[in-house]
Ligand SMILES: Nc1ncnc2c1ncn2[C@@H]1O[C@H](COP(=O)(O)OP(=O)(O)OP(=O)(O)O)[C@@H](O)[C@H]1O
């Protein structure tokens with residue numbers, strides 16, 4: 001079973017890693033500081049020894065030699081190996097170790113000089129003082145005392161070791177506090193989880209009202225956007241069901257009435273008359289069902305449709321018009337296409353675009369001029385890089401005050417003399433919106449008629 005990543009653990013890790021790095025850095029800094037102070041203390045001791053030796057040498061003026069006791073004292077050390085040397089600038093090494101490096105008196109300016117060097121692989125530190133030779137005025141004695149640095153390093157290590165447990169303890173306490181803080185901090189998500197848990201299935205109102213912290217706001221905004229999409233879809237579905245019920249109830253009631261009429265009076269004339277009505281009503285019902293389904297398809301969420309792809313609108317329009325010519329001829333309508341044969345590309349859904357065109361041609365044929373109807377479908381590229389699809393008839397057009405209502409569901413101009421569901425232009429509007437196209441209705445005076453224009457945006461390249 002795959003375990004989901006834990007936010008708590010991740011936060012703790014992000015805090016623990018830097019804390020550990022701080023511990024290591026702190027240890028190094030402690031060691032360096034410890035070494036610095038150990039050096040200071042032991043340097044002082046070395047310098048004092050050199051000064052004391054200088055006093056001893058000068059006190060026995062004329063001999064410039066150390067007594068045997070002084071030698072033993074200076075060379076004695078529990079942990080370190082000690083060395084010393086007494087040099088005269090004039091006579092060379094008077095006593096002690098010949099191999100000790102000699103500091104230059106010029107660098108000293110009267111103060112002691114400290115030198116680091118290695119002797120047989122051992123790190124050594126040496127303090128040198130310069131004093132006037134009382135036995136030989138004008139000569140300078142250089143007194144050097146040196147020792148290995150074991151003591152200093154041991155002291156620094158001791159200091160380090162003594163601080164590590166305290167630091168570890170502090171880090172443990174800090175981690176415990178961080179863990180506590182993270183747990184407390186994450187509790188701000190509880191009200192959000194509670195609110196979502198307690199929600200009614202039908203309550204799709206936004207969560208925005210909750211006092212969510214600023215970091216959680218993007219999550220709340222995403223949930224709100226999802227809720228609002230769900231709300232819109234649910235409303236659409238409810239409207240569709242209401243529309244469908246409304247559209248089907250009336251013709252079904254009519255069908256029932258005709259059937260009752262025929263049953264009540266089975267004379268051939270009445271039955272025939274009822275059947276004529278039944279035929280008309282069932283054709284209307286079938287058309288209404290078809291239009292409702294087309295509207296539902298046009299409103300379906302993007303995922304439910306095929307992915308929009310570039311398609312040749314010119315070829316699609318040409319074919320669609322051609323397929324409708326025989327029916328137009330049978331209705332006495334001159335249906336034609338004016339535009340290129342191919343080569344006008346839009347991003348879209350071919351099935352929906354055919355639906356759109358079918359509804360417009362159907363309206364133009366139905367509400368256009370009677371007897372000598374002329375319906376022209378046009379397609380041309382526009383200056384902006386898009387294209388304009390138009391369907392024009394030579395009928396009476398639509399009263400200007402009604403034009404804004406075209407595209408409303410179930411809107412039908414009174415007295416247009418035809419039966420219909422009033423959904424055709426609503427379907428056209430939905431499909432145009434899906435393709436980010438603009439829909440416009442224009443009444444023409446010469447020749448008289450309605451022109452419907454759909455302006456498609458340019459195809460984005462790259
Ligand atoms: N070309 C046109 N000329 C004049 N009036 C039109 C034209 N096209 C549409 N109309 C008016 O707009 C109304 C709405 O048209 P729409 O296509 O939406 O519905 P419908 O044709 O009545 O029904 P449906 O197309 O769903 O069967 C029509 O009833 C008609 O009055």
Ligand SMILES: [Mg+2]
Pocket residue numbers: 359362363420423424425
């Ligand atoms: Mg129509």
